[in-house]
Amino acid sequence: xxxxxxxxxxxxxxxxxxxxxxxxxxxxxxxxxxxxxxxxxxxxxxxxxxxxxxxxxxxxxxxxxxxxxxxxxxxxxxxxxxxxxxxxxxxxxxxxxxxxxxxxxxxxxxxxxxxxxxxxxxxxxxxxxxxxxxxxxxxxxxxxxxxxxxxxxxxxxxxxxxxxxxxxxxxxxxxxxxxxxxxxxxxxxxxxxxxxxxxxxxxxxxxxxxxxxxxxxxxxxxxxxxxxxxxxxxxxxxxxxxxxxxxxxxxxxxxxxxxxxxxxxxxxxxxxxxxxxxxxxxxxxxxxxxxxxxxxxxxxxxxxxxxxxxxxxxxxxxxxxxxxxxxxxxxxxxxxxxxx
Amino acid sequence: xxxxxxxxxxxxxxxxxxxxxxxxxxxxxxxxxxxxxxxxxxxxxxxxxxxxxxxxxxxxxxxxxxxxxxxxxxxxxxxxxxxxxxxxxxxxxxxxxxxxxxxxxxxxxxxxxxxxxxxxxxxxxxxxxxxxxxxxxxxxxxxxxxxxxxxxxxxxxxxxxxxxxxxxxxxxxxxxxxxxxxxxxxxxxxxxxxxxxxxxxxxxxxxxxxxxxxxxxxxxxxxxxxxxxxxxxxxxxxxxxxxxxxxxxxxxxxxxxxxxxxxxxxxxxxxxxxxxxxxxxxxxxxxxxxxxxxxxxxxxxxxxxxxxxxxxxxxxxxxxxxxxxxxxxxxxxxxxxxxxxxxxxxxxxxxxxxxxxxxxxxxxxxxxxxxxxxxxxxxxxxxxxxxxxxxxxxxxxxx
Numbered sequence: 067x068x069x070x071x072x073x074x075x076x077x078x079x080x081x082x083x084x085x086x087x088x089x090x091x092x093x094x095x096x097x098x099x100x101x102x103x104x105x106x107x108x109x110x111x112x113x114x115x116x117x118x119x120x121x122x123x124x125x126x127x128x129x130x131x132x133x134x135x136x137x138x139x140x141x142x143x144x145x146x147x148x149x150x151x152x153x154x155x156x157x158x159x160x161x162x163x164x165x166x167x168x169x170x171x172x173x174x175x176x177x178x179x180x181x182x183x184x185x186x187x188x189x190x191x192x193x194x195x196x197x198x199x200x201x202x203x204x205x206x207x208x209x210x211x212x213x214x215x216x217x218x219x220x221x222x223x224x225x226x227x228x229x230x231x232x233x234x235x236x237x238x239x240x241x242x243x244x245x246x247x248x249x250x251x252x253x254x255x256x257x258x259x260x261x262x263x264x265x266x267x268x269x270x271x272x273x274x275x276x277x278x279x280x281x282x283x284x285x286x287x288x289x290x291x292x293x294x295x296x297x298x299x300x301x302x303x304x305x306x307x308x309x310x311x312x313x314x315x316x317x318x319x320x321x322x323x324x325x326x327x328x329x330x331x332x333x334x335x336x337x338x339x340x341x342x343x344x345x346x347x348x349x350x351x352x353x354x355x356x357x358x359x360x361x362x363x364x365x366x367x368x369x370x371x372x373x374x375x376x377x378x379x380x381x382x383x384x385x386x387x388x389x390x391x392x393x394x395x396x397x398x399x400x401x402x403x404x405x406x
Numbered sequence: 407x408x409x410x411x412x413x414x415x416x417x418x419x420x421x422x423x424x425x426x427x428x429x430x431x432x433x434x435x436x437x438x439x440x441x442x443x444x445x446x447x448x449x450x451x452x453x454x455x456x457x458x459x460x461x462x463x464x465x466x467x468x469x470x471x472x473x474x475x476x477x478x479x480x481x482x483x484x485x486x487x488x489x490x491x492x493x494x495x496x497x498x499x500x501x502x503x504x505x506x507x508x509x510x511x512x513x514x515x516x517x518x519x520x521x522x523x524x525x526x527x528x529x530x531x532x533x534x535x536x537x538x539x540x541x542x543x544x545x546x547x548x549x550x551x552x553x554x555x556x557x558x559x560x561x562x563x564x565x566x567x568x569x570x571x572x573x574x575x576x577x578x579x580x581x582x583x584x585x586x587x588x589x590x591x592x593x594x595x596x597x598x599x600x601x602x603x604x605x606x607x608x609x610x611x612x613x614x615x616x617x618x619x620x621x622x623x624x625x626x627x628x629x630x631x632x633x634x635x636x637x638x639x640x641x642x643x644x645x646x647x648x649x650x651x652x653x654x655x656x657x658x659x660x661x662x663x664x665x666x667x668x669x670x671x672x673x674x675x676x677x678x679x680x681x682x683x684x685x686x687x688x689x690x691x692x693x694x695x696x697x698x699x700x701x702x703x704x705x706x707x708x709x710x711x712x713x714x715x716x717x718x719x720x721x722x723x724x725x726x727x728x729x730x731x732x733x734x735x736x737x738x739x740x741x742x743x744x745x746x747x748x749x750x751x752x753x754x755x756x757x758x759x760x761x762x763x764x765x766x767x768x769x770x771x772x773x774x775x776x777x778x779x780x781x782x783x784x785x786x787x788x789x790x791x792x793x794x795x796x797x798x799x800x801x802x803x804x805x
Binding site for chain 1: 437438439441442444445446463464465467468469490491492493494498500514515516517522523542543544545546547550552553568569573575576621623624625626648649650651652653693696697
């Protein structure tokens with residue numbers, strides 16, 4: 067699927083550039099002043115990230131990418147791009163987050179529906195300005211011709227791939243930051259070298275957009291890949307779906323629960339850890355993870371709920387990620403009950 | 407001319423402080439209008455919530471420093487979250503210098519107002535109510551400042567929280583005063599926090615009135631320097647309705663003022679009536695733990711002069727009835743578990759209030775080895791510097 071997606075994107079870009087050359091019309095470029103300027107652009111189109119109104123064809127220097135293990139968003143398909151201004155370069159930082167130069171942007175469109183039925187719901191952008199990163203949500207119109215700034219977020223009724231009718235939540239600007247922050251500063255989450263394909267990183271390096279492919283790149287498994295170990299898949303899933311808040315400096319730091327990939331302390335990842343501020347979210351269970359007992363683990367209980375105040379993550383989903391619940395159940399069930 | 411240029415200078419220097427007021431009214435689109443105002447506000451601005459009931463489906467959030475959110479009174483402006491569909495709290499504040507005042511929030515699905523990493527925050531004349539009374543499905547905390555330095559909670563009314571009505575966690579420089587906490591599991595809870603004053607509050611009809619806790623395994627620990635004074639702590643007889651698993655689920659019905667772990671806690675000039683398990687309960691952390699940074703014992707807790715009536719007459723403790731009988735039908739007001747740090751005394755009683763001890767042999771092993779006896783507490787506490795305790799005075803100027 068990944069290969070096909072890449073080929074499609076590549077051929078679309080090629081076709082577009084052929085058209086541009088053939089007609090002599092200068093190809094649209096990203097508007098750097100809008101990316102780095104002040105204020106909140108009213109429409110997605112103002113950035114020039116895409117050649118077309120429908121945001122299907124990326125502009126020059128806007129590169130599609132995918133994550134090995136993504137965040138679950140009610141089954142939305144996500145089209146991800148990064149933009150790095152001409153002459154600038156990303157720097158690798160070990161297996162961690164790529165360091166983006168000022169003027170970069172990360173663009174993510176959330177889509178539902180297959181083939182011709184596919185509709186864009188929202189596009190979220192992260193802009194690296196001189197005073198830090200800024201996160202903004204844009205909501206697509208019915209005609210799919212324009213995405214307008216939705217500072218306060220919104221709700222959209224839709225049907226998920228699993229057939230559930232939901233009121234899909236577009237986050238407000240602050241809610242973007244709720245996940246995208248460490249110590250109060252907005253940061254990207256996804257593009258960590260460990261969660262990006264080695265192939266893509268090598269390609270970016272070869273084209274000069276990335277200084278090097280660091281050791282530790284591409285080490286997170288595809289969480290849906292059954293050939294990877296349950297432990298690795300579970301930890302990758304938790305890292306991507308929980309650790310943006312549940313880590314030191316994150317939005318849920320006060321819980322003491324740290325679900326990031328690099329955390330090795332059993333108590334910190336929740337094993338035999340009592341809840342702190344879970345309230346009714348704990349569901350009457352005593353610890354985040356009881357080894358061997360998924361049914362007694364708060365982690366599973368909260369992943370398996372849709373109820374506000376219980377459901378985790380608090381933001382970003384209205385449905386249960388059933389495959390993930392199965393994975394985490396299996397992971398906990400396989401834990402040695404003597405784990406301390 | 408001089409006057410004019412002086413005025414011009416004044417105007418120029420004052421320009422950055424020319425705060426704007428954004429007025430929001432209830433009705434269609436209130437969710438978006440209010441949230442947009444919270445996002446677009448500039449430091450110094452005031453967001454005014456006109457009188458009325460606001461129906462809100464999603465949590466609100468504020469991330470701009472030095473903003474005031476002001477309603478038309480805790481009965482005039484009501485943010486109604488009864489049909490909330492998303493987010494973990496009604497309002498989340500993540501910026502510094504914020505003032506929240508004169509509005510109410512009803513039935514948030516999770517917490518009421520959470521302020522995290524939000525230094526120098528003022529909560530004034532706020533009401534958070536779960537309108538169906540005590541229920542385990544109510545949200546955990548009504549007023550929930552955490553990981554913050556400088557917290558003033560003044561004149562709030564909270565009821566129905568399935569954990570604590572007013573909960574201040576992992577913070578410092580705190581004052582909670584002039585507030586009413588009722589029909590919660592814990593009325594007011596100060597947890598893993600330092601330099602706190604809890605004064606002039608009414609904590610009634612809760613399971614436990616006022617709790618001062620320190621727990622292991624958290625980013626911020628070593629709670630202490632807490633003054634609990636001039637509070638009315640009465641009729642805390644509501645059965646515990648906290649969902650099991652949470653630390654307050656272990657709070658016994660009929661607890662007045664409870665200190666668990668912590669150092670330097672000063673309890674005086676409170677009036678306690680009708681707290682049938684224990685008007686005062688001083689205990690070590692009850693569970694086992696592996697956090698080496700953590701001290702599970704209360705150290706230097708002082709019970710000074712307090713007025714006590716009707717305490718310990720119906721203790722919610724295993725074998726409590728028999729123990730009460732042994733003490734002549736009513737337990738003495740102070741309950742100590744008998745555990746202390748080998749280096750420091752757990753408890754001093756300077757006001758002459760009698761007590762009893764469970765004489766537990768070991769921390770974290772339950773009540774199994776209890777050997778109850780009258781308390782013979784020391785009377786000369788360690789001195790500690792109380793000058794830096796409480797919210798910074800700057801916060802009071804915003805009320």
